[in-house]
Amino acid sequence: MTQYIDVDVRPILRAGGEPFSVIMSALENLAPGQGLRLYATFRPIPLFAVMQKKGFAHTEQSLEGGEWEVLFTPAETQSEEHAVAASSFDNWPDPAVTLDNRDLDPPEPMVRILAEADKLGPGETLSALLRREPVFLFPQLEKRGFRWLGGFTSDGTAYELTVRAPS
Template identity: 65%
Template sequence: MTEYLEVDVRPILRAGGEPFSMIMAAVESVQPGHGIRLYAPFKPVPLFDVMANKGFAHSTTEIGSGEWQILFTPMDTPPSVLAPTAQASDKWQESKVRLDTRELDPPEPMVKILAAAEKLGPGETLTAFLGREPVFLFPQLEKRGYNWLGGFLPDGVTYELTVRAPS
């Protein structure tokens, strides 16, 4: 039976914080063969591929009031490629649009990125730089059929997001 390290990011997100580094610290500290039990105020779909790349399968349970428990259980062989909503073999065009939204207050970055994405042609991309991981943007992109790749730059502060329009 798998033992799980409990990680509750609900208070961090409610306070406007970014829990990604806390989750990754838990991944690094978890004992081999053990998993992570994550509590979140929404279903963290973008995290599923990140964790799969780290060697964890996931299962989700809504625990009420829109909150979720996610069990990340170790897999035998971790995948080698991280691409949150894209196939590893996909070829992405160079970004047509570059947006710097780091100085904007939420929800302005999301509004600006979605508006710019609507102007993209099939398969075209845009790159945006944000001051935090845009967790609330991901479901909106998915709903509209966009793919994305993203992650923090080496500065640890800037989140670079590339969005591709449906082909």
């Protein structure tokens, strides 16, 4: 099981600083098989591609106040541990609804996910597979009070999203 080193760059960001060098320094100090748990004041989308090139997959979770927790896992262990990493976010229940939206064109995946999410009971989850990261969906989920976590599958062919209804 991957051990994660915590890197909280929120104070740097709040002070107007640039945390990239801190993140890269932490990355260089990881032991083989270790991962990085990053806390940020925003969803660090540009960092995802950098970390992927360095051999790390990611899963992410929005936190209260628009902040984010992102787990960067060495790609060779990510597929084995995806379920473990996902379940570590509050031990979310198995999905009540499973959607495969890979064959749909935008905006249908977003429309379908929002419609099904609105039907969830308190604390229930839904799981969806998509062709791409649903960046326009995230603000809509946030407005409705939903939490989510997601990331690309280890083979990079789909984005796997889990959405949790407010409790």
